[in-house]
Amino acid sequence: xxxxxxxxxxxxxxxxxxxxxxxxxxxxxxxxxxxxNGSGKSTFGNVIAGREGYKVxxxxxxxxxxxxxxxSVEERACEGVFLAFQYPVEIPGVxxxxxxxxxxxxxxxxxxxxxxxGAEFLRLVREKLKVLELKDDLLKRSVNAxxxxxxxxxxxxFQMAVLEPTLAILDETDSGLDIDALQAVAKGVNALRDERxxxxxxxxxxxxxxxxxxxxxxxxxxxxxxxxxxxELALELEQKGYTxxxxxx
Amino acid sequence: MSALxxxxxIQQPVLAGKQEPLWLSQQRLQAAKYLQASGLPAEGSENWxxxxxxxxxxxxxxxxxxxxxxxxxxLASAGLQATDNRMxxxxxxxxxxxxxxxxxxxxxxxxxxLHTAELESLMQTVPTATxxxxxxxxxxxxxxxxxxxxxxxxxxxxxxxxxxxxxxNSLINSRHIIxxxxxxxxxxxxxxxxxxxxPPTQGLFNCQTDVHLAKSAxxxxxxxxxxxxxxxLVDRVNxxxxxxxxxxxxxxxxxxxxxxxxxxxxLNEPGAFVEVNGVLMLRGRQHCDVHTKIVHAAINCTSRETxxxxxxxxxxxxxxxxxxxxxxxxxxxxxxxxxxxxxxEHARIDTKPDLEILTDDVVASxxxxxxxxxxxxxxxxxxxxxxxxxxxxxxxxAFYQQVVELIAEPRAQEAFTAKLDQIFEHTxxxx
Numbered sequence: 001x002x003x004x005x006x007x008x009x010x011x012x013x014x015x016x017x018x019x020x021x022x023x024x025x026x027x028x029x030x031x032x033x034x035x036x037n038g039s040g041k042s043t044f045g046n047v048i049a050g051r052e053g054y055k056v057x058x059x060x061x062x063x064x065x066x067x068x069x070x071x072s073v074e075e076r077a078c079e080g081v082f083l084a085f086q087y088p089v090e091i092p093g094v095x096x097x098x099x100x101x102x103x104x105x106x107x108x109x110x111x112x113x114x115x116x117x118g119a120e121f122l123r124l125v126r127e128k129l130k131v132l133e134l135k136d137d138l139l140k141r142s143v144n145a146x147x148x149x150x151x152x153x154x155x156x157x158f159q160m161a162v163l164e165p166t167l168a169i170l171d172e173t174d175s176g177l178d179i180d181a182l183q184a185v186a187k188g189v190n191a192l193r194d195e196r197x198x199x200x201x202x203x204x205x206x207x208x209x210x211x212x213x214x215x216x217x218x219x220x221x222x223x224x225x226x227x228x229x230x231x232e233l234a235l236e237l238e239q240k241g242y243t244x245x246x247x248x249x
Numbered sequence: 250m251s252a253l254x255x256x257x258x259i260q261q262p263v264l265a266g267k268q269e270p271l272w273l274s275q276q277r278l279q280a281a282k283y284l285q286a287s288g289l290p291a292e293g294s295e296n297w298x299x300x301x302x303x304x305x306x307x308x309x310x311x312x313x314x315x316x317x318x319x320x321x322x323x324l325a326s327a328g329l330q331a332t333d334n335r336m337x338x339x340x341x342x343x344x345x346x347x348x349x350x351x352x353x354x355x356x357x358x359x360x361x362x363l364h365t366a367e368l369e370s371l372m373q374t375v376p377t378a379t380x381x382x383x384x385x386x387x388x389x390x391x392x393x394x395x396x397x398x399x400x401x402x403x404x405x406x407x408x409x410x411x412x413x414x415x416x417x418n419s420l421i422n423s424r425h426i427i428x429x430x431x432x433x434x435x436x437x438x439x440x441x442x443x444x445x446x447x448p449p450t451q452g453l454f455n456c457q458t459d460v461h462l463a464k465s466a467x468x469x470x471x472x473x474x475x476x477x478x479x480x481x482l483v484d485r486v487n488x489x490x491x492x493x494x495x496x497x498x499x500x501x502x503x504x505x506x507x508x509x510x511x512x513x514x515x516l517n518e519p520g521a522f523v524e525v526n527g528v529l530m531l532r533g534r535q536h537c538d539v540h541t542k543i544v545h546a547a548i549n550c551t552s553r554e555t556x557x558x559x560x561x562x563x564x565x566x567x568x569x570x571x572x573x574x575x576x577x578x579x580x581x582x583x584x585x586x587x588x589x590x591x592x593x594e595h596a597r598i599d600t601k602p603d604l605e606i607l608t609d610d611v612v613a614s615x616x617x618x619x620x621x622x623x624x625x626x627x628x629x630x631x632x633x634x635x636x637x638x639x640x641x642x643x644x645x646x647a648f649y650q651q652v653v654e655l656i657a658e659p660r661a662q663e664a665f666t667a668k669l670d671q672i673f674e675h676t677x678x679x680x
Binding site: 072082089102103104110142163 | 623624625626628629630631632633634635636637639640643644646647648650651
């Protein structure tokens with residue numbers, strides 16, 4: 001099991017957002033987390049990534065069998081947790097390549113691996129760029145600075161491709177994307193899909209799931225998983241809307 | 250030689266120079282008279298409100314002492330190659346044996362020019378405002394300085410390094426004059442530093458640099474001030490810009506215990522362009538007060554300013570940016586930015602954009618921010634595996650990098666980043 005969440009309660013600024021969430025994500029699978037606005041989807045992603053200010057008040061989170069709730073943000077990243085941000089942060093003055101290499105080498109150090117030198121790193125990123133059909137100039141630019149919405153999301157997927165996490169959480173990566181960008185994102189995700197990894201795709205809409213077909217779909221409502229099912233659940237939600245959930249319980 | 254408190258030195262200023270031309274002796278006497286009458290800027294002075302001189306008055310100072318410096322020591326301290334053009338002053342005393350001046354150009358120490366008509370015509374008259382104490386002290390007592398006078402069309406391709414070294418508790422008064430004739434070009438890399446294996450600077454540097462740019466002249470000037478933690482520096486720069494001349498100045502202040510740095514630029518003729526950028530990197534109990542004053546006195550002139558201040562521990566930074574657009578200075582284009590980063594709850598930054606616009610046809614923008622490191626950005630960086638101290642450094646570097654990137658000359662960029670990286674290792678521990 002890559003991720004095992006038991007009875008997770010979490011609050012932000014004293015307000016309880018997650019109210020007893022349970023989830024099991026086996027290796028090799030992609031699960032979608034869907035839900036209406038305000039249901040706790042983004043809080044969930046941030047809690048797993050370890051963001052400060054998101055307080056876990058009860059429950060357990062096991063990553064590859066290890067309790068990660070006491071680990072810092074960077075330690076979780078080094079263990080193999082990756083969060084693709086809903087709103088990637090612009091960092092003017094920090095070169096994308098420098099940033100990514102610093103991240104990758106920090107993770108390698110944590111894992112007891114030697115750092116990649118400039119040439120090795122460049123070979124790796126060029127290869128990933130090619131797979132994702134991204135332009136070289138991405139490397140020279142400041143992290144997300146002046147990027148369009150689509151470029152920012154592609155950059156998230158590019159970072160994911162380079163860091164090769166065991167668990168990737170995609171927080172509404174599809175929001176605000178045109179169809180080309182959506183396909184590019186899906187391509188990146190599908191390229192990383194294998195038996196050793198797992199992914200959580202957090203989304204409001206079913207659209208992304210046409211391109212990234214999930215093994216399971218969970219519906220998050222009011223801080224708990226209200227319903228789980230196969231990919232067909234997403235289609236049902238698309239047709240009936242989230243209010244239908246309330247009616248059926 | 251005995252050391253005296255600054256307050257006494259001001260009452261009995263040592264008049265430097267014995268075989269000087271009459272006009273200079275007269276200037277010195279006049280300045281001494283003003284100094285005795287009005288002293289150093291008083292507490293109430295608006296221009297000095299952020300920088301109290303009270304503790305300086307009792308500072309014990311002595312006449313400039315020689316620092317016996319070898320060439321390898323100089324090269325190592327300033328990061329220079331043996332073949333680099335350079336003018337070197339140690340405690341304000343010209344070091345001819347350490348300097349290397351390109352042939353055929355009038356680049357020398359000021360004392361060797363005392364009896365020239367050029368020096369007399371370039372020397373400013375003694376200011377009369379009541380808060381010019383340090384200028385008067387400088388005029389009264391300056392013992393030497395840098396003198397550059399390029400004729401029309403003269404271009405120095407390689408940068409000239411201008412090194413001012415300090416050590417001990419001397420009172421150092423230096424006067425520097427840079428004059429570029431029509432279409433002349435110069436790249437100047439100035440460094441205020443301490444030499445390795447020399448005593449730390451505990452004295453007071455009181456420097457004044459006057460810059461005159463004739464029509465279409467261009468000066469690219471970067472200045473790295475990295476004096477030791479006990480040094481006191483008062484550094485005043487006056488610039489007069491002629492038609493279509495161009496001044497690009499980048500200032501780094503990261504040294505000294507107490508620093509006052511003034512940059513005054515007069516855009517006197519049409520089409521003049523000035524860009525003044527600065528980084529203040531402060532920690533411990535450092536105090537650094539930067540005042541810039543840009544006067545648009547002619548049509549179609551442009552001014553650009555970007556200042557970044559990072560204050561850690563209990564340090565204090567000040568940026569006061571005055572822009573004055575005079576009546577008739579139509580077509581003025583002026584932009585000023587002051588961004589500030591507080592790394593500790595005990596640090597303090599005062600930023601004051603001060604625009605006075607007395608004509609209509611003007612494009613003028615200004616903006617100031619004071620903030621802390623962006624929590625969202627820190628989380629983002631850490632979520633990629635980079636630990637918290639490294640993430641903070643990455644953000645701080647990004648903060649000042651914008652100014653570094655505006656420096657055109659690679660060697661000057663190098664001098665900037667080398668110094669910043671060096672102090673960087675010790676900054677931000679409290680955040």
